[in-house]
Amino acid sequence: MDDRPDRFVHETGRHRVALLETQGITKKFGGLTAVDHVSLKLADAELRCIIGPNGCGKTTLFNLITGHYKPSGGRILFQGRDITGQAVHRISRMGIGRKFQVPGVFDELTVYENIRVPFFSGQRQPMLMFGRMDAAAHDEIMANLAGIDLASKAGEPASNLSHGQRQWLEIGMVLASRPRLMLLDEPTAGMTVAETRKTARLIRRISAQTGISILVIEHDIGFIREIGGHITVMYKGAIFREGSYRQIQEDPAVREIYLGRRR
Amino acid sequence: MSNAAARTLRAHPLALQLVILAGFALFPLAGDDYLVVELTQYLVYGIFAMGLSLVWGYAGILCFGHAVFFGLGAYVMALVSKGMVPGIGGALASGWAAMALAVAVVALFAVLLGYFLFYGRLSGPYLGIVTLAISVIAERVAIKWYYIGGYNGLTGIPPLSLGGREIIDIVPMYYLIASFAVGVYLLCRRIVASPFGTIVAAVRDNEDRAEFFGYNTAYYKIVIFAVGAAVAGLAGALFAVVTEFVSPTMIGFGMSTEVLIWVALGGKEVLLASFLGALLVRAMESFLSDVLTYYWFLILGLFFVACVMFFPRGVFGRLLAARPMATGAKAGGAGET
């Protein structure tokens, strides 16, 4: 797991080893082109936001990357390997973790068990029926919970959590599966301003501490500003602009299609 | 039991389990052999119920044919220990070997069945209907098949022996079966508290999500299904020993629904609750069916409906439910009862 290429430096960009690359990826639903020739490169350890109006194809793009949908055209490369059209669980095992737009926590399980499920997905411990958790695994799970501020809720069923806490739990779950790339679909949907800010900081901290590449779909402007980094704007299925927060925010065309309308 | 006492016991699950264990250990000292005979049978039903609790309560697989495994275990036990299976004789036909064979045959059958059910992605009502059909067919086959006793079943199953002594007296028999019940309980509890058990619960809760984490969900369902079936098969084999008798009713639809009722009434999400559910219903039936004759079934039906409506977690489910894990709990105990 530790053969990562050097950190990609965005501005200089000589050493362009992309962790994820989509080449002209396209998805058609009948007459509708939901994702239209999207070519995107995400570097190792990069944190990037994707924004765009409702229905512009952001979630569909994620579904293509994770193998939930088969593309109508184009290729997807992960760590230089072509993963186009592979099965969902195989892509997941290669190290692409995803937080869905609708929180996918296990409601009937405790918060602790919710982390335990992805924690063992890497087969780090033989999945024997009589297997016990060693203390190190337990500590790691508790550290994960501490990171998402849910350690005190470890024993409660996940159904007891607030909306914001459920979103954090799911981020913790994705993290526990030790991905190399995290896809987060609207992690702050329905959160208060304070929760949104906390989530942005959490994601920034994960990015800085783990070096996991992160692709975040978001609508919330405050969140995008807090995250900083590179932004990709999608519109009608295609990439419309790429740039820094300032560039995007000042771009009149973007304001027209997106920012302006939401103010 | 007073509320305060119930609360105290709930806060100390180990104490509660020990109280229950002590109750069973001391029961024969009361000296009523008739009741000991009855209770021995109920314990076997309790083991059977724990098998279904694994499958239904923990894995969420609503199986309408669990008696197929119970009955199959009983028939294999009977046929092998009576030396009726060509090619299997001598030491292999001894009681213990027959019992091991019964459990193995049932587990294997369940793996095959599970393979078709779960890789075929059957779930919900379809799974229920298929398992129901299998239990009806199994009963028909047992009734029609002359060699295995047909309608009358098989009698004269030889007793087990331990240390050169045959276990015939009821009190040693009771303790033998009780030991099996404790052993099965500890084994099952260990399984549900293991990482494997957590994955099984996750598959029950949200199969797609579990699959997305890279788990082969069908595999987990097959394994837990086979374990639950093997437990039922063991119960069937023990039943054959205890009653010295097997019959087609043990394998059929009626028995399958009965075990569903015990487990639902007791509390399917909790092993011990399911176990006690079997004992409660059987004990009530034995006392009340004398008094109420066939009204008993009406009472049981009403009781069942009331339970489903007012105690969805069963009569014992809440009392015996695993206490939420304390955050500082030692690693090995995490999530255990």
Ligand SMILES: Nc1ncnc2c1ncn2[C@@H]1O[C@H](COP(=O)(O)OP(=O)(O)OP(=O)(O)O)[C@@H](O)[C@H]1O
């Ligand atoms: N399975 C599907 N079948 C048909 N059309 C689909 C399917 N999935 C998505 N679409 C359509 O594709 C377009 C893009 O949808 P998508 O969910 O990707 O948008 P989005 O950018 O994630 O929007 P939002 O911000 O609302 O989440 C929409 O018009 C949607 O109706």
Ligand SMILES: [Mg+2]
């Ligand atoms: Mg979306």
